[in-house]
Amino acid sequence: MPADKKSLYNFIFIALLFLLIFLLQYTFRSADDNRLTSWQWTFAHMDLMWFIPLLILGIIFAYLLSISPFYKSRPALFLFIISFGLSAIFWSEPEVIVDTSRYFTQAKHLEIYGIRYFFQEWGREIFAWTDTPLVSFIYGVIFRFSGESRAYIQIFTTFLFSMTVVLTFYTGKILWDEETGFSAGALLLGIPYLFSQVPLMLTDVPTMFFLTLSIYTFCKAVEKGGIWIVLASLAVFSAVFSKYSTWMMLSVLPVIWVVYLITCRGNPQWLPSSRGGRGAGTGACPYRRGISVAVIAGALVAAATLLKFDVISQQIKFLQEYQAPGLKRWGESFVSTFLFQVHPLITLAALYSVYEAVKRRDLKYVIICWLILLVIVFQIKRSRYVMVVFPMLTLMASYGLQKIRIAGTRRFIIFGVIFSALAVAIFSYLPFLQKNSMVNIKSAGEFLDSAEPGRVRVFTIPSSETSVNLAVAVPVLDLYLENEIYYQDAAAYSLPYDGINTSPLRFTWEFKTPRYYDNPPLKKGGQGGFSEQSEAIAVISNGHVKALPDYIEKELKGYSKSKDFDTSEGIFGFRPFVTVYLPEK
Numbered sequence: 001m002p003a004d005k006k007s008l009y010n011f012i013f014i015a016l017l018f019l020l021i022f023l024l025q026y027t028f029r030s031a032d033d034n035r036l037t038s039w040q041w042t043f044a045h046m047d048l049m050w051f052i053p054l055l056i057l058g059i060i061f062a063y064l065l066s067i068s069p070f071y072k073s074r075p076a077l078f079l080f081i082i083s084f085g086l087s088a089i090f091w092s093e094p095e096v097i098v099d100t101s102r103y104f105t106q107a108k109h110l111e112i113y114g115i116r117y118f119f120q121e122w123g124r125e126i127f128a129w130t131d132t133p134l135v136s137f138i139y140g141v142i143f144r145f146s147g148e149s150r151a152y153i154q155i156f157t158t159f160l161f162s163m164t165v166v167l168t169f170y171t172g173k174i175l176w177d178e179e180t181g182f183s184a185g186a187l188l189l190g191i192p193y194l195f196s197q198v199p200l201m202l203t204d205v206p207t208m209f210f211l212t213l214s215i216y217t218f219c220k221a222v223e224k225g226g227i228w229i230v231l232a233s234l235a236v237f238s239a240v241f242s243k244y245s246t247w248m249m250l251s252v253l254p255v256i257w258v259v260y261l262i263t264c265r266g267n268p269q270w271l272p273s274s275r276g277g278r279g280a281g282t283g284a285c286p287y288r289r290g291i292s293v294a295v296i297a298g299a300l301v302a303a304a305t306l307l308k309f310d311v312i313s314q315q316i317k318f319l320q321e322y323q324a325p326g327l328k329r330w331g332e333s334f335v336s337t338f339l340f341q342v343h344p345l346i347t348l349a350a351l352y353s354v355y356e357a358v359k360r361r362d363l364k365y366v367i368i369c370w371l372i373l374l375v376i377v378f379q380i381k382r383s384r385y386v387m388v389v390f391p392m393l394t395l396m397a398s399y400g401l402q403k404i405r406i407a408g409t410r411r412f413i414i415f416g417v418i419f420s421a422l423a424v425a426i427f428s429y430l431p432f433l434q435k436n437s438m439v440n441i442k443s444a445g446e447f448l449d450s451a452e453p454g455r456v457r458v459f460t461i462p463s464s465e466t467s468v469n470l471a472v473a474v475p476v477l478d479l480y481l482e483n484e485i486y487y488q489d490a491a492a493y494s495l496p497y498d499g500i501n502t503s504p505l506r507f508t509w510e511f512k513t514p515r516y517y518d519n520p521p522l523k524k525g526g527q528g529g530f531s532e533q534s535e536a537i538a539v540i541s542n543g544h545v546k547a548l549p550d551y552i553e554k555e556l557k558g559y560s561k562s563k564d565f566d567t568s569e570g571i572f573g574f575r576p577f578v579t580v581y582l583p584e585k
Contacts, residue, residue: 011412029043029340033333034336036383054423066411076169084162087195093199094442102131106118108140115137118140161194161198168181175395176402190342190418204384214232215367217235218256222257237300325502349397437567437575441480448580455536460539460541536583537555540576541576542574
């Protein structure tokens with residue numbers, strides 16, 4: 001605990017500040033309109049009698065950590081290990097977003113049919129929707145060479161998140177100093193929403209990584225040239241084909257280039273290459289290096305685009321007609337994103353940093369505020385779409401916190417933010433997500449694996465109570481299964497309502513059931529025929545159904561109900577329940 005009175009008063013003030021912020025968030029939680037982890041839902045049944053003491057313990061631990069020197073010798077390694085370890089806590093979370101079905105299906109095509117088939121059939125046999133191929137390609141390579149396991153995907157996405165934390169540290173270090181970089185990287189752990197996204201088989205965390213990698217490597221390329229030009233070009237290419245939304249975000253690269261040019265001319269000693277190293281005294285180097293990255297990356301992107309021009313052009317047209325207008329309807333408020341899903345002190349420090357940067361006339365600050373400016377100007381309000389710019393947000397916050405001259409106080413605030421966010425993420429978000437109806441698919445998959453059938457035959461029952469086509473639940477079930485699945489759309493699906501064309505769930509009705517579910521390998525029984533003893537049946541419905549359709553009842557002859565999986569959080573209209581039937585003995 002603090003030794004002198006001044007330090008004691010600082011400790012008490014900051015600790016009370018954290019408690020006050022939480023109580024304000026809790027009191028006004030109805031203002032959080034996040035579609036997945038709204039405080040209205042996650043704290044609906046929270047008992048503050050045990051949560052507040054827990055938060056206080058976290059604040060005390062944050063103070064002890066802030067005065068400990070052990071992490072100062074290798075800050076990058078510390079950030080990587082702590083971010084990876086904390087994220088691993090959330091691996092028990094189920095896949096809670098139905099978009100997983102697309103990325104799993106795309107990846108499984110590569111696993112089964114190979115890399116050449118993947119690129120040939122992307123956007124044709126492989127349902128691509130508005131997706132770019134890179135992340136699904138990486139997932140498919142993991143499946144093909146390591147095995148079809150969700151655990152490998154989670155290790156990979158967690159690795160990318162931890163590397164994003166490290167890259168944020170190095171970006172702050174290269175622009176200003178190590179302390180600014182460390183604070184920014186650490187503050188990424190003060191965003192509880194991120195922890196809910198890291199374990200998921202989506203594209204958002206990889207996209208955040210590739211965008212941050214592009215920014216860092218481009219800075220290095222403009223400074224030093226050489227191999228960094230190649231690395232930056234590859235990073236930009238990867239960001240372009242991670243997600244279409246990064247195309248606008250990559251406008252930060254010309255901003256970086258201009259800032260380096262202006263800053264270099266005003267202060268030649270700012271660039272390492274101007275201090276006697278290779279290229280010293282050549283003021284045009286930043287210009288040529290930036291152009292080199294643009295040319296190489298542009299050539300790579302152009303070549304890839306030409307190979308799939310028909311698919312990409314159709315996707316871009318569709319994005320303009322469907323996705324762009326849809327963002328206004330599907331959004332969440334900035335209040336939700338920046339005062340609940342992000343710890344408020346990060347947002348407040350980021351806002352204050354604008355004043356500090358203007359006062360100092362620090363042109364480099366434009367680099368980190370550019371993406372946040374785009375989010376505000378274009379009113380990008382969906383947290384999943386905003387999260388790719390969170391590293392720049394924490395760099396802004398770190399920049400603002402450097403105004404606090406006492407290092408111990410500054411780091412106490414940073415670690416206090418982290419532990420406050422962790423308390424929310426671990427003890428509020430995670431239990432809520434584990435009760436999400438999507439956990440039924442996870443639990444059913446684990447149960448079926450334990451039953452060890454030869455294959456699993458799946459039926460889905462259409463429902464007018466949800467705007468989701470239940471056919472997309474089949475690939476999610478497959479993600480948790482080691483066994484083969486047999487599935488056909490036996491029922492004729494009808495659109496749930498006229499407005500589905502403008503719904504973010506429209507893709508579930510245009511989703512193509514993969515042909516690899518048509519004829520999976522069958523176990524042979526007596527006399528060369530298929531043994532029913534090796535087949536289980538899983539019926540997926542939206543909530544409980546009063547009576548099964550006749551065509552399913554017919555297939556269940558000789559089977560008995562083994563287990564129902566019907567957990568529900570009671571909030572979302574999509575409630576996939578799974579009933580498992582095993583052959584009668």
